[in-house]
Each structure stands twice: as C-alpha cells, then as structure tokens.
Amino acid sequence: MTRLRVQAALLILFALYSGQKLVRSHIDPSVDDVDYMFERELKARRGSIYDATGYPLVKSVPIWEYHLDPVALTNRVVRRKGEPPRPPAAIVKTVASALGLNFRETLAKSTNYKNRYQFLARSTDSEAHRIIADSRLVAGVAISDKQERQYLHGTLMSHVLGSINAEEEASAGLELKYDRFLTGVPGRIQGMKDANGRELYDKRKISIDPIAGADIHLTLDHNLQYEAENQLKAGIEEFGAAAGWAIIMNATNGAVLAMASYPDFDPSAYGKTTDEQKLNRCVGYTYEPGSVMKVITVASALNEKFVRPDSLYNTKRDDPDYYRLPGDGSHVWEPYMSVADAVVHSSNIVVGKLGYDFGQERLYNYMRTFGFGAKTGIELPGEEVGILRDWKRWDKATWSRAPIGQAVAVTPIQLVSAYQAIANDGLRMRPHLIDRIVGPNGEEIYRHLDEPMGRPISAETARTMREVMKPVASAKGTARRAAIKGYSVAGKTGTAQKKLPGQRGYASGLYIASFCGIVPADNPAIVVLVSLDFDAHRPFHQGGNSSAVVFRKLTTEALKYLMVPSDKPEEIFDEDLD
C-alpha cells in the first residue's frame, strides 16, 4: 500500500514537472534567460530624391564601417585548418589590401595599443567585407553596419539638395526642409543572444520592420541642371565674375527645370563648406535688380493704358518736372524716345519719367502683384523676402529709381516668377521644384497642383510686352548677343550697381549683370535668368555683354533638349542646302 502511494506521488511530481516545462516553453521561454535578452532599434532607410526624369540624385546606401582593435589583433589566434597561425603583419596586409589602405599606415595603427578603436575605412565593397568578416583570416577588426548618404552627381544641384551631417541630421536644402518625409520610422528587435553575443534568430520575440522614408520627385532635370551649371561656371570664368546664378523655369506652370548657384559645394563634405558656398543665391540673395525691372514698370503702365508702346517721352535729363532722374548719356542725341524703344535701349531717363508719372502707389501695387516684397513659397529653406518698402515711405529719389530697379531689392526667383507672368499671358504661377512625394509602398503622399498666384497684367498686355521686349535681343537692342538662331527671344538686360555693406552709395566698378529672357517669345516655353556678380571691375560687366552670352549658350541647349519647336525656322535652314 505504502509502496503504491510513493510510486503515485513520484509519478505525479514527474507529471507536474513535465507540465510546467511544457507550459513555460510555450508561454515564456525567457524567464531564466534575462542576461541573454537584448533589444535593438533598426534604422529606417532615408528616402531618395529623384529628378523629373526619374533619375536618382541622392540615395542612402548600406555600408560597412571598419575599426581596428590592436589588442584583439595581437591576442587572438587566427589560422586556417592545416596552416600555422597568421602573424599580425599578415592580417594587417590582408585588411589593407582588401580596403585599399596604405599598408604602413595601417601597420602603425595596429601597434598603437593605447587606442583600441581606430577608424580604418567606410566601404560598400562586399568582397572586402567577405574577406574581413572571415574569422580564419582576420581578427581585431570591428565591423559596423551603417547607412551612407550618397550624392550621385557630386556638386550638381548641391544648393537644392542640401546635405546631412555624420549624425544624419539634415543641414540644408530639401534634406532639411523635407526631413520629416525623408526620415522613416525606425523598427525594433527584441530577442536573445548566445554566450558569444550572436543573435539566436529562433528566439526572437519582437521583430518590427522599419518603414523607409518617402521619396521626393523634383521638377528639375539633371541634364538641364548639368548644362546650366557648366555654362554658368564657364561664363563666370570667361568674364571674370566672382559668383553667378541661373534659373530655367517652365513658362506655363512655374516649375523650376534648373537652378544653379555658384560657388557651389560638395554635399558629402558639408562641414568643410564656407558660408559663401552654402548660400543658394537663387532664393537666399537679395540685390538691386537694375534694368531688368524696367519691364515691370512698363508692363504696369501699359496694363493701366497709361501709355502705349509708341508714346513718346523727351530724353532730357534735367527736366524740372522730375526729381533728379538717373542719368545715362548714351541717347542724348535722341530728343524723343518711345516707351518701346526705352525698353530696347534700356533708357533710365524715359522709364524713370514714366514711373514717376505713373505714380508711386500704383507702381508699388503692381510690383506687389508681380510678387516682389514677398516670398514666392518655393520649397527651399532660407528664402528671402527682398526689400520693397511701402509706397507711403518712398521718398522722391525712390520714386524715380524704383521704376529702373534701384531702391528695391529682389531675389532671383522673384524676378523669374515676375517674367513668368509675362510669358504666361499675365497669369503668375507659384514657382515650385517638387512634383510629388511618394511613400515607401508607392503611395502618393503629395502631388503639386499648379497654383495661380494672381494676374498682375492682362493677356493682351503680356503679349504686347513680349513684342516690346523682342528687339532687345537684336542688333538694335542692348543684348544682340542673346539672340538665338531659329527662336524669337523676349528679354531684358540689367547692369545693376552693387552696394557694399556699411558704405553709402554704390561701389565703383562693381556690378551684377543680368539677362532674363522668354523663349520662344510668341509661344513661350521657358523663362531663363542668368546673372553674373562682379566683385572687381571687368571690361564686359554689362548684362548685354556677359550674361546675355551665357543666356544664349544655355538656352540654345535647353531648347534642343526640351525639343521646343523653332518659331523662326527660316533662320536655321540655309537656303543653299535645299
């Protein structure tokens, strides 16, 4: 009887033990293994940026970062089966040749036992990784998985794209402005590791995959951008300018097709970049535009039917009816000049008089509707507002100078946007460079819809204005060098005097030369602005001599690339060829 009871008790104990083992193995297998538990955050892949053709501009790529531990390199025995242990020098040779490092420098690092975490290299070479990760070949090299932001075109579009630093913090450009879209959601792993610290994959408890960041698709075209940057740099070199900028904008919807600013920088080395290089002059630089502003004054007066293109003004500078007109002695031989000719010859006196007669309040209001004195809203950080004081605060000097582009300051993007209104039959569209933002699963998060910003002038005035501007790029205008074979150009030159900070008046011999043109003039496809900033006196500092040349070269290539039909084919085809 007693024997039976003992047997039964033992069996019950065995059953209980087995039962609890079963339950624990299914419900909570890790109760006894707290020391082997780990939790790790998985970084999300940062979104990419693509151009209008779908070509990638920026991508995050998984890379390996290698660090050397001299102590582990010396102490750990490394050998292949059947071979003697490898000496440290042989290991260093393997590492150096795999990573393309200097052997002597690497060997010197391997004997510096004070520093047990010495940076070796960052690499994407999977063959090098395979060799270094082989414990039979190499010891003492720590490998960590990282993400590297790769700017596939080097300095191209650097001001638009911006940069991220080593801590993956956005520093400038779209990287900064759209950081919240580009940064994904990190994932999480919770599991167990073995005595060597390696994860036991079958013991993983939590596994939440990271969600990659969204991709941004731009309206900019990398081929046009390449052309714009190359032509701009060549122009700066040819004419001896210190800086420059160029913008190509779609004439109908305000999409920016290329945006170049020089000096530029390498986004991969943002820490070594100077403030001068970091500045995106297309949106973050204000300057007195000079004569390119005359188009706005004349368009405003034409729109109000205050004058007609053939209305005549006398070209006398010392006219008692006007307050200190800005002088240009180039056309004193003409006693009278029409408004249209004033644009073609860029007459300060005539346009100054016209602006004076037109009235400061009306001129100010037109300038506002053309977009001056306010941000355009383009999707880039650091956009400047420009300077356009309220008309009530204008003195008489401002009144006579604002019509010719002095006493007001604009940004290049504001100027292009104003010309875009003239190109688009009076309708100004919001300048933009983001077409759409696409989530990691292909879903569209944002798509730009063309947004009208107002109609400063009527369609009729815009067409008249383009006709008025056409002869500028001809033998009788100020920019014959801007003429493009096979296409009509409606544009305007500008040679703005520069003002140095902390000094009264304009600096002698320093100019910003501009040319802004609409092509083709009758059926506009693009608006192009080219400006060169001279920090010393140069012989070709006028807009018609320098910027117009860069404009012609750049626009000729852009028209071919965009396959814009010629509106003057007779200029292209040589009759002899037929």
Added chain:
Amino acid sequence: MKRYKKNRKRNKRMSVSAVRTLNVGGVIVMLFAMVIFNMLAKTNEQTIQKEIGAKMRTLSALEEDRLREETRWEGMKNPGSLQTALLNHGLKMNTPTDLQIVRMGSNRMPLKGQLSVKRAQSSRVRNVVRR
C-alpha cells in the same frame, strides 16, 4: 459465512487498487508521450526557424548588395561621369547642331530643306577630341 465475508473484502480491495494503478499509469504514459512529441516538434521547429533566419539574412544581404551595385551604376551614368569616360576615349558629348536635327512641321512632314543631301553631308561631323 465468516470465510466468505473475508474473501469478499479481500477481493474488493484488490480489484479497486488495480483500477487506480491503471488510470495513473495511463496518464503518465500519455504525459511522457506528450513531452517526447513536444520535444521532437520543437526541435523540428527550431531547425526550420534557423533555416528561415539564414535565408532571410541571405535575402537581406543580397538586397543590400543590389542597392549598392545599382547606386554605383547610377553614379557612373550621370552626365559628368559619362563626359569624363568619353573624354578618356578621345570623344566628346555634345547636343546635335542645328543641321543635325530633323524638324517636323505640323503636318508631320520634315520642314523644307530637312532631308537634302547637302544637309546630310554637312551634318556628318564627328566630335572627336585629339589627344
């Protein structure tokens, strides 16, 4: 009578014990079988999990390799790199000249003078850079 009662008592006790022993033994055998079955199942599960883990790691590594290689190629195909590569072979990349473009009219026919022999001959220009 007395003997009969004694026998009945003994028989009853013996039969009851036999039944109880049989029940407990059955439960134990069943539990033991369950433990063995569970261990076998778990071992099999672990093997499959390890295989899945290894395959997932391989997939992830291959995906990363693909991304790296794709990016490397994309970096080589940008206009600047292509220009440099062509220059290394004594070639220069240009957009076509006006005479190398055939322009079509609205009637989808080449404009006048587009397909002339002289034009074709004059457009036969090779952009070769002399080293």
